[in-house]
Amino acid sequence: xxxxxxxxxxxxxxxxxxxxxxxxxxxxxxxxxxxxxxxxxxxxxxxxxxxxxxxxxxxxxxxxxxxxxxxxxxxxxxxxxxxxxxxxxxxxxxxxxxxxxxxxxxxxxxxxxxxxxxxxxxxxxxxxxxxxxxxxxxxxxxxxxxxxxxxxxxxxxxxxxxxxxxxxxxxxxxxxxxxxxxxxxxxxxxxxxxxxxxxxxxxxxx
Amino acid sequence: xxxxxxxxxxxxxxxxxxxxxxxxxxxxxxxxxxxxxxxxxxxxxxxxxxxxxxxxxxxxxxxxxxxxxxxxxxxxxxxxxxxxxxxxxxxxxxxxxxxxxxxxxxxxxxxxxxxxxxxxxxxxxxxxxxxxxxxxxxxxxxxxxxxxxxxxxxxxxxxxxxxxxxxxxxxxxxxxxxxxxxxxxxxxxxxxxxxxxxxxxxxxxx
Numbered sequence: 303x304x305x306x307x308x309x310x311x312x313x314x315x316x317x318x319x320x321x322x323x324x325x326x327x328x329x330x331x332x333x334x335x336x337x338x339x340x341x342x343x344x345x346x347x348x349x350x351x352x353x354x355x356x357x358x359x360x361x362x363x364x365x366x367x368x369x370x371x372x373x374x375x376x377x378x379x380x381x382x383x384x385x386x387x388x389x390x391x392x393x394x395x396x397x398x399x400x401x402x403x404x405x406x407x408x409x410x411x412x413x414x415x416x417x418x419x420x421x422x423x424x425x426x427x428x429x430x431x432x433x434x435x436x437x438x439x440x441x442x443x444x445x446x447x448x449x450x451x452x453x454x455x456x457x458x459x460x461x462x463x464x465x466x467x468x469x470x471x472x473x474x475x476x477x478x479x480x481x482x483x484x485x486x487x488x489x490x491x492x493x494x495x496x497x498x499x500x501x502x503x504x505x506x507x508x
Numbered sequence: 509x510x511x512x513x514x515x516x517x518x519x520x521x522x523x524x525x526x527x528x529x530x531x532x533x534x535x536x537x538x539x540x541x542x543x544x545x546x547x548x549x550x551x552x553x554x555x556x557x558x559x560x561x562x563x564x565x566x567x568x569x570x571x572x573x574x575x576x577x578x579x580x581x582x583x584x585x586x587x588x589x590x591x592x593x594x595x596x597x598x599x600x601x602x603x604x605x606x607x608x609x610x611x612x613x614x615x616x617x618x619x620x621x622x623x624x625x626x627x628x629x630x631x632x633x634x635x636x637x638x639x640x641x642x643x644x645x646x647x648x649x650x651x652x653x654x655x656x657x658x659x660x661x662x663x664x665x666x667x668x669x670x671x672x673x674x675x676x677x678x679x680x681x682x683x684x685x686x687x688x689x690x691x692x693x694x695x696x697x698x699x700x701x702x703x704x705x706x707x708x709x710x711x712x713x714x
Contacts, residue, residue: 305705307545314701318693322683339513375701376708383700390600397596399658400681400697405704444707445700452605468710469703475606477528484706486699487524491606493692494589494651495520495581497675498611499511500690501650502582504674 305374309348312338313371314404316348320368321403330361372404382409382441384467386458387449388418388428391473395449397424409441431458438465445469446483452476459485511580515554518544519577520610522554526574527609536567578610588615588647590673592664593655594624594634597679601655603630615647637664644671651675652689658682665691 305313319337320329331349335342346356349367352374356362372378383401385392388411395401396408411423412431421428429437437443446462448455448470455474462470463483470485472478478485511519525543526535537555541548552562555573558580562568578584589607591598594617601607602614617629618637627634635643643649652668654661654676661680668676669689676691678684684691 310702310705314698318695375705377701377704381704390596390603394596394600395696398696400695404697404701406700445703469707471699471703486703488699489524489606490601490604491610492520493677493694494612495583495610496516497651497677497692498583498587499516499581501675
């Protein structure tokens with residue numbers, strides 16, 4: 303079944319809400335709506351698209367709903383990920399506690415800096431960027447994360463795509479365009495800007 | 509004028525698209541729509557809420573549009589930010605190139621680890637967490653970033669709120685609830701989950 307992109311973008315948010323509810327038997331669409339910041343009708347519509355039906359007055363069974371969303375998102379097998387860049391951001395991502403839960407494993411970390419190569423980050427040894435093609439091939443890597451300085455991001459994106467990586471997550475604060483792969487941008491300042499708006503609004507209302 | 513939350517969430521995305529267009533005189537709603545991943549009618553509706561009117565067949569004047577969005581988001585003055593946690597993630601955020609452009613400055617970085625305190629990250633000296641209340645008061649800090657291990661996040665959130673911080677951005681992969689401040693969560697795995705969905709879908713279509 304085709305799931306609209308806007309719903310796909312909300313499903314991870316519902317999963318995160320459900321992850322906070324370990325031990326709870328059921329949760330209502332109102333609960334999910336409040337935590338996810340949408341309305342309850344939207345939640346019910348989104349969840350019906352993944353085949354989940356709540357019970358009126360009771361809600362959704364938490365474990366079953368998690369399984370259905372994970373299935374819809376394709377999180378039923380392990381995704382090996384390569385991180386390019388072993389600076390602060392690459393190190394932070396490699397040791398980030400939120401990835402493993404969803405089936406993402408850090409298969410390799412690459413860098414160009416000889417002082418970083420050979421060092422270990424969270425159990426993974428940093429390899430030379432020259433190993434990129436070999437690593438992607440041997441480990442069947444389909445997802446790459448760019449955590450390099452902005453100046454290197456485009457070149458790394460092209461190289462990942464040429465090696466066969468089909469999905470790229472770009473954390474460098476710059477544009478990366480490659481035709482052969484889907485590139486998504488994570489701009490760490492977006493949420494700060496939203497906070498700034500709410501700060502300004504509440505200041506005006508006082 | 510009240511701007512709906514969904515529009516507020518898209519405005520930073522438009523700003524990011526515009527930032528990629530430095531030097532370009534105008535841009536169309538179709539251009540912005542493609543880069544932001546929404547439809548052009550939505551872009552025009554969002555931009556009319558911030559008072560921007562495009563010219564049919566020409567588009568929006570880039571510099572004027574940036575100024576109008578920045579004004580609407582309240583990005584017209586500098587926001588001092590405190591980062592709690594000087595580990596990999598805190599260091600990455602402190603040296604992230606994407607914040608300064610939007611008027612966010614790292615006023616202070618705090619940690620509990622004596623080996624980190626006194627060290628410099630991007631020109632800012634790491635201070636002891638015991639300085640939190642003093643720093644927030646002296647620097648008029650309204651935005652705090654939690655970049656601690658999950659186990660410390662809730663306690664840090666409560667302390668930030670008690671010190672008078674009204675907006676908190678939580679990067680720890682856990683829930684932080686405080687009544688006195690607005691807390692937004694940045695889950696670094698959300699975009700990975702969306703990528704995984706698209707990978708799975710294209711595999712099924714082949």
